[in-house]
Amino acid sequence: MIRTTVLTMARRVSLVLGLPAVLFAVWWFATAGSTDFYVPPLSTILQKFGEVWTGERLLSDVLPSLLRLTAGYLLAVVIGVGLGLVVGMSRVARDVLEPVLELFRAIPPPVLVPVIMLFAGIGDTMKVLVIVSGCMWPVLLNTVEGVRAVDEVLSDTCRSYGITGTSRLRHLVLRSASPQIVTGMRQALSIGIILMVISEMFAASNGLGFTIVQFQRSFAIPEMWSGVLLLGLLGFLLSLLFRFAENRVMAWYQGLRRAQRNT
Amino acid sequence: MTGPGSTPVLTKTVGASGADKGPGAPGGGRARRALEGAATPLRGLAGLAGLVILLQVLPHSGLVSADYLPPASEMGRALWGLLAEDAFWTALGDTLTGWGLGLAIAVVAGVMAGIVIGSVPVLRAVTASTIEFLRPIPSVALIPVAVLLYGTDLRSKLLLVVYAAFWQVLVQVLAGMQDVDPVADDTARSYRMGSWGRVRYVMWPTALPYVMTGVRLAATVALVLAITAELVIGSPGLGNQIAVAQTSGAVPRVYALVLVTGVLGVAVNLVARAVERRALHWHQSIRREG
Numbered sequence: 001m002i003r004t005t006v007l008t009m010a011r012r013v014s015l016v017l018g019l020p021a022v023l024f025a026v027w028w029f030a031t032a033g034s035t036d037f038y039v040p041p042l043s044t045i046l047q048k049f050g051e052v053w054t055g056e057r058l059l060s061d062v063l064p065s066l067l068r069l070t071a072g073y074l075l076a077v078v079i080g081v082g083l084g085l086v087v088g089m090s091r092v093a094r095d096v097l098e099p100v101l102e103l104f105r106a107i108p109p110p111v112l113v114p115v116i117m118l119f120a121g122i123g124d125t126m127k128v129l130v131i132v133s134g135c136m137w138p139v140l141l142n143t144v145e146g147v148r149a150v151d152e153v154l155s156d157t158c159r160s161y162g163i164t165g166t167s168r169l170r171h172l173v174l175r176s177a178s179p180q181i182v183t184g185m186r187q188a189l190s191i192g193i194i195l196m197v198i199s200e201m202f203a204a205s206n207g208l209g210f211t212i213v214q215f216q217r218s219f220a221i222p223e224m225w226s227g228v229l230l231l232g233l234l235g236f237l238l239s240l241l242f243r244f245a246e247n248r249v250m251a252w253y254q255g256l257r258r259a260q261r262n263t
Numbered sequence: 264m265t266g267p268g269s270t271p272v273l274t275k276t277v278g279a280s281g282a283d284k285g286p287g288a289p290g291g292g293r294a295r296r297a298l299e300g301a302a303t304p305l306r307g308l309a310g311l312a313g314l315v316i317l318l319q320v321l322p323h324s325g326l327v328s329a330d331y332l333p334p335a336s337e338m339g340r341a342l343w344g345l346l347a348e349d350a351f352w353t354a355l356g357d358t359l360t361g362w363g364l365g366l367a368i369a370v371v372a373g374v375m376a377g378i379v380i381g382s383v384p385v386l387r388a389v390t391a392s393t394i395e396f397l398r399p400i401p402s403v404a405l406i407p408v409a410v411l412l413y414g415t416d417l418r419s420k421l422l423l424v425v426y427a428a429f430w431q432v433l434v435q436v437l438a439g440m441q442d443v444d445p446v447a448d449d450t451a452r453s454y455r456m457g458s459w460g461r462v463r464y465v466m467w468p469t470a471l472p473y474v475m476t477g478v479r480l481a482a483t484v485a486l487v488l489a490i491t492a493e494l495v496i497g498s499p500g501l502g503n504q505i506a507v508a509q510t511s512g513a514v515p516r517v518y519a520l521v522l523v524t525g526v527l528g529v530a531v532n533l534v535a536r537a538v539e540r541r542a543l544h545w546h547q548s549i550r551r552e553g
Binding site: 015016017018019020023038092095096097098099100102103104105106107108109110111112114115118119138145149152183187190191193194197198201209212213215216221224227228231232235236239240257260261 | 438
């Protein structure tokens with residue numbers, strides 16, 4: 001019994017780490033003796049990584065970035081789901097708002113940075129607003145789509161049992177749309193990280209994006225690469241966190257699909 | 264809640280029977296549907312008109328300074344000026360070239376990789392962690408790398424566009440392949456459908472809505488990244504025009520250019536939607552629209 005669990009654990013670990021280990025090894029040995037100024041050896045990058053990103057930079061650059069991302073992302077989800085429910089459920093609201101929302105959704109968020117800067121200066125508010133203005137749309141779009149694709153039989157059943165108002169919203173609409181909403185939230189997360197970096201590249205005095213651009217401009221190439229690595233790591237950890245939360249919240253949906261698979 | 268919720272259902276059932284039975288069906292349903300069909304663009308126009316009026320009134324009311332938010336009329340004048348410039352059209356062409364090439368490469372690569380990885384469970388298990396690691400690397404983090412490798416060349420724009428759009432497509436294709444109805448798949452198996460047949464008739468139709476969502480998102484992200492590359496790196500295009508207008512303090516021109524990028528995005532989205540509608544005319548989310 002214990003042996004089999006150990007074996008499955010070993011299998012899972014090798015599945016998760018196998019390919020990354022191979023790629024890592026390839027990178028390590030391909031650049032081992034590299035004298036190319038722009039492509040430093042991986043060992044150098046990792047050494048710089050340890051020097052640069054531990055200690056006070058963690059508090060002065062990484063933490064502010066993460067706080068802004070969290071604030072912007074959460075706001076975007078709340079607004080996106082709220083608006084998405086309204087727009088998805090009412091035909092009139094969808095008709096009136098769709099062109100306007102389409103226009104706003106279609107404006108690439110980075111070009112809003114100069115515009116938002118006019119209103120909000122270059123402080124944290126600007127960065128949070130930029131993140132909100134970019135993350136909202138995948139959530140909103142997916143919510144509308146999810147609400148629109150609510151199962152008709154379930155919808156009719158709810159109606160004939162007189163389930164209306166908040167309970168219909170909670171138990172039917174939000175429930176059936178939630179797989180889509182979660183998909184939207186997943187996309188929004190990666191867009192949020194992108195915008196976190198862009199907003200800091202434009203105008204900032206701290207943050208990850210700011211620091212990496214500083215490194216690039218001063219031709220501190222290994223430090224720059226270590227920053228790229230850190231961003232990748234950060235995105236990976238955030239998506240792990242997201243999956244953990246998703247597995248808890250969406251357990252019923254995954255269970256449902258599993259049950260369908262087994263019968 | 265009940266009011267707006269129940270009307271479409273009523274219209275839908277009446278309308279559907281009208282469409283099925285043709286002349287024998289009650290005409291009221293069809294007339295009503297035609298009325299609704301005509302009302303949709305009108306309502307949309309009303310929404311847009313409301314936005315323009317709001318933009319015109321806000322700066323005049325003094326709630327927002329006209330230095331930050333010029334009235335709609337001034338933005339319109341700046342836009343009109345843009346349309347007469349050759350430089351503007353060249354910039355638009357540059358942006359579209361980078362976007363189109365990048366998107367095409369990303370979609371083809373993403374769909375092919377997604378089908379291969381999604382249909383082989385082992386591959387999926389082995390690559391999952393790597394995809395999860397590479398996907399969230401923001402392509403803007405590659406900006407320094409792109410600058411070092413290609414300068415302000417088209418290739419540096421393409422690098423960012425392809426990197427960003429590829430994952431959008433791939434992740435959606437993989438999600439779609441995972442959403443395959445187990446019963447349908449088992450049925451296909453028990454009918455001894457080969458693996459190509461299962462991909463073609465079971466997995467592809469299930470994944471298609473996801474693929475279309477992926478392509479639509481990728482089209483948007485590709486445009487975002489093309490314009491971002493121009494804005495930050497300075498390769499020629501609309502983004503570069505915005506940067507120039509911003510540094511010279513031409514606020515109405517900035518808004519006009521932002522509006523152009525928005526309209527460009529809408530156009531991209533409309534085309535993607537039309538393609539989606541065509542490809543998914545059988546799917547519930549499209550069908551129930553009537």
